[in-house]
Amino acid sequence: MTDPIVDADLNAYVDDQLDVGRRIQVEAYLSENPAVAAQVMADLRVKDELRLALAGADSAPRPGTREAARRLEGALARRRVYAFFQRAAVVTLFIGAGWFAHERIGPLGATQVAASTQAPAYVSEAIAAHETAQLRQTAAWQAPSRQFDAAALRAAxxxxxxxxxxxxxxxxxxIFPSANGPSVEVALATEKGGMLSLFAERPGxxxxEPVQETHTAGARAAYWQIGDVAYAxxxxxxxxxxLEATARKLAETLY
Structure with missing residues (x-):
């Protein structure tokens, strides 16, 4: 018996992030569920339209690119919301069963477990780049480079x-090396005097992906992805x- 196919599997199938065995299981499921298969094919078509639009885009994205991105983001977002409510329903069922058992049988002595979604690997690289930028700001032997040319950076x-x-x-x-090409880190001073780092790379x-936020012991990071480039x-x-609201405003300028 194989694991049931859930919306996370369908999203990963659209993003081409499944291994061969799981893809075969998803395709077998789609062959028996025409309505779900039609929706997945529609998401794949929108993804291909976006890839084609981005392949021929200049420095300023065309309206067609923005529309394809919005459609794909909306489709994936709806799936995430649906999957969230599915998980919430299951959790509610188990909580209710647990309280029933607690009342009928007594406490079972279970300990609390806290789980969180792990951020992508590039977020750790962004935090490390942020700490390096702070070191350069304070080190007399490493003068920061304030000659910034966005067009030249994009060309390179x-x-x-x-x-x-x-x-x-x-x-x-x-510019830092990474597995899929160069990554970029820009140290910024905000209007109110705050210090931020903007990091961008190709995750492969x-x-x-919409803006999400995570944190470590000493830093916070808001991250998102548009096409083949991820930002933090x-x-x-x-x-x-x-930080999440600020990142969302920055992300909107990329469409």
Whole structure:
């Protein structure tokens, strides 16, 4: 008996992130469920339209590219919401069963377990780049590079950075090696005097992922992906302000 096919498997199938065995199981499931197969094929078509539009795009995305991205992001978002409510229903069922057993049988002595979604690998690289940028700001022997040319950076790396809000200043810009080509880290000073790092690289897959936030012991990171480029906005954990909202505004400038 194989594991049941859930929406996470369908999303991974569309993103081409399943191994061969699981893909065969998903395709067998789709062959027996025409309605679900039609929706998956529609998502694949929108994904291919977006890839084709991005392949022929200049520095400014065309309206067709933005529309394809919005359609794909909407389809994946609906799936995530549906999957969330599926999981919530199962959790509610088990909680109800647990309380029933607690009342009828007594406490079972189970301990609490906290689970969280692990952030992609590039987020760890972004946090490391942020810490390196802070070191360069304070080290007298390593003068930061404040000569920033977004067009030249895009020509050298094929990575388009978001438009910065008015009042923000570029304090430093660096290119780092990564598994799928160069990555970019830009140290920023906000209008209110805060210090942020904007990181961008190619993670090796094609997806449209909304802004999410995670944190470590000393830093916070809001990350998202558009096409084949992933972005992360990093700040010290002690910094106030909504990092996720700021990242969402930056992401909107890329469409």
């Amino acid at each position: 790396t094929a990575i388009t950075l978001p438009e910065l809000p008015r009042g923000w200043r570029v304090m430093d810009a660096q 897959n094609f997806a449209v 906005l990093v700040a010290d954990k002690s910094d106030a302000g909504s």
